[in-house]
Amino acid sequence: MITNPSGTDSKLRSTIDLLYEHESFDLRKLFSPEHGIRGNAEAGEEVGNTVDEKTGLPVVSLYRDDRKLRPEMIDDIDAILFDIQDVVGAAGLDVLNEDPPEDSPLMELDSVGITPHVAWYSEESKIELRQNVARDIRRVLRGEKPTAIVNTDLEK
Numbered sequence: 001m002i003t004n005p006s007g008t009d010s011k012l013r014s015t016i017d018l019l020y021e022h023e024s025f026d027l028r029k030l031f032s033p034e035h036g037i038r039g040n041a042e043a044g045e046e047v048g049n050t051v052d053e054k055t056g057l058p059v060v061s062l063y064r065d066d067r068k069l070r071p072e073m074i075d076d077i078d079a080i081l082f083d084i085q086d087v088v089g090a091a092g093l094d095v096l097n098e099d100p101p102e103d104s105p106l107m108e109l110d111s112v113g114i115t116p117h118v119a120w121y122s123e124e125s126k127i128e129l130r131q132n133v134a135r136d137i138r139r140v141l142r143g144e145k146p147t148a149i150v151n152t153d154l155e156k
Contacts, residue, residue: 002031005039006085
């Protein structure tokens with residue numbers, strides 16, 4: 001989850017804490033921009049990688065020279081939730097193994113859509129998936145890099 005202290009619900013509860021405590025979510029890592037994950041750092045202060053005191057989750061600092069997510073930072077997670085006020089106006093989460101829990105605090109938000117992981121399926125999406133795979137196979141056979149690399153170790 002990429003967030004900062006502005007990531008709250010309508011009752012000003014931290015979305016970090018809400019997701020961490022909810023049984024339907026498996027929050028594994030936090031990514032922090034300027035000011036640190038809980039807002040404890042001053043403007044411009046260098047913020048390194050740390051551990052969140054409240055949840056014990058690892059916190060990866062994005063406030064460094066390149067300010068980018070790198071593959072090694074996310075190779076052990078399935079999805080990233082971005083929750084910073086006034087940066088993203090809506091979210092679609094397609095990461096649950098079952099139907100979305102009705103008691104989730106995220107269900108109260110008009111700007112969030114949550115679906116089970118199979119929600120992408122349609123006849124059109126099957127056709128598009130097959131076409132994309134065929135295009136990537138042709139690219140590889142021509143010696144070009146595929147557009148959708150799953151196993152990044154093969155790039156080396």
